[in-house]
Amino acid sequence: MKILVVDDEKAMHLIMKRMLAKIDGVEVVGSFADTASAEAYLKTVAVDLIFIDINMPKESGMAFAQRLRESGSEVKLVFVTSHTEFALAAFDVYAYDFMVKPVIQERLQHTVRRAMAESSDGKGSAVRPAIPEPQVRVNCLGRMEIRGAQGELVKWRSSKSAELCAYLVLQRGSLVSRARLIEDIFGGMPRKNAEVYLNTTAYQLRKVLEAIGMKGSLHSDANHYALNLTLAEVDFHRFEEGCREMAGVDASNLDGAIELERAYVGQLFGDLAYPWAWSEVERISQMYASFTLRLGQALLDRGGYPGRDPSARQAHGAQ
Helix, strand or coil: CEEEEECCCHHHHHHHHHHHCCCCCCEEEEEECCHHHHHHHHCCCCCCEEEECCCCCCCCHHHHHHHHHHCCCCCEEEEEECCHHHHHHHHHCCCCEEEECCCCHHHHHHHHHHHHHHHHHCCCCCCCCCCCCCCEEEECECCCEEECCCCCECCCCCHHHHHHHHHHHHCCCCCEEHHHHHHHHCCCCCHHHHHHHHHHHHHHHHHHHHHCCCCCCEEECCCEEEECCCCEEEHHHHHHHHHHHCCCCCCCCHHHHHHHHHHCCCCECHHHCCHHHHHHHHHHHHHHHHHHHHHHHHHHHHCCCCCCCHHHHHHHHHC
């Protein structure tokens, strides 16, 4: 994955390069202190991901991002800034992610790996084999549950098996090391006990998946785990895609936007409050807030809510 860094602080160039160098498959192809230089570079070199500061002296990262979007560029943009008040505006320009300085290595790795997994899914031959319609629903908004082909609710064998599933869903099929799982999910437990507990929990999750026709979906080897969700539909993945497709909400897509808003039934994983998921909870919440602002404006422009007859409303007001 080719990455560009745009930040007026030269120290951030060095910091980001060092942190990104720890992630396999990543190449920082350029770093610039202003948007003009970055824009000139992008005219000759294609990149996959841009980490960009917002508050820069000559031109803000937000203005630069807006110009990129208006030109038709779909490059993934991650804003890295000290100013949290820009979060909502960032998603208005189809930001892929939003990070607050100082950047945490784990947070950075998660974002990059997610982007790499999505890019990998998009590669391949022009003609692809037909993929079966997903029969399993994984619902993470407002709760953590799996429903089978008939809508039946799957019963978790333990709270940890649900947590392990949630963790792997966020990785979008990427491999996760056993060491990382132990630290994030079983932290504070003696190492030997944690390893046994992880094995038991993985076994429980595998049995749950087998019972709903997803045998073999949980990959494991001596050092890694990964969850293949090709045969499942994940609600917050669908919600993200919908928000990005509806960067603008107007009369042409208003009904779809309303349906999308109704699909957001609560924050990621509801009240479970997994500490390792906090950054993703915040990211999806910010995306939802930005989307509802666009939807609200579209409803105001329409002059009312769906199903209401404006003329009837006027007649009522005249009485």
